Amino acid sequence: MDFSAEHLLNDIAIRTAMREALRESQPGTKHPTEQGGFIVRDATTLRPVVRRLSVGQADSFQIPLCPDGRFHAEQIIGSFHTHPNIGPEWQEEPSRQDIRLVTEYPETVGAIHFVIGPAQTYSITTDGTVCVLGKTDDVLQIDPEDKS
Numbered sequence: 001m002d003f004s005a006e007h008l009l010n011d012i013a014i015r016t017a018m019r020e021a022l023r024e025s026q027p028g029t030k031h032p033t034e035q036g037g038f039i040v041r042d043a044t045t046l047r048p049v050v051r052r053l054s055v056g057q058a059d060s061f062q063i064p065l066c067p068d069g070r071f072h073a074e075q076i077i078g079s080f081h082t083h084p085n086i087g088p089e090w091q092e093e094p095s096r097q098d099i100r101l102v103t104e105y106p107e108t109v110g111a112i113h114f115v116i117g118p119a120q121t122y123s124i125t126t127d128g129t130v131c132v133l134g135k136t137d138d139v140l141q142i143d144p145e146d147k148s
């Protein structure tokens with residue numbers, strides 16, 4: 001079964017995990033860190049769930065290669081990382097390395113990779129297509145009250 005971006009983002013557990021990742025990235029602070037994880041199929045419920053990966057650097061995020069399409073035995077559906085850096089010297093949209101990761105390692109990233117910035121959320125699909133999914137506040141349904 002394939003999961004579309006829309007299908008995955010309609011899942012409250014996934015949106016919540018992505019929101020947490022973005023918040024923990026501390027965008028706009030002095031010490032932002034990229035965060036991310038895999039969206040896998042839970043072995044028991046078969047529902048898509050997020051498995052977070054260890055914290056990245058201020059401006060990069062490492063995804064472990066999973067050539068068999070599994071992370072700890074769970075099937076990888078998709079993946080994501082955050083781009084918390086904002087300012088004139090940063091681009092929020094997916095970097096060339098991000099796109100290369102997705103096109104060269106489709107087994108690792110799954111069918112879709114999300115890049116979540118404080119302003120906008122993007123998707124990269126395995127043919128290298130980048131889409132703007134919309135404002136992150138809308139895509140992840142962030143309540144203005146829990147932004148603090």
Ligand SMILES: [Zn+2]
Nearest residue numbers: 083094095098
């Ligand atoms: Zn990136």
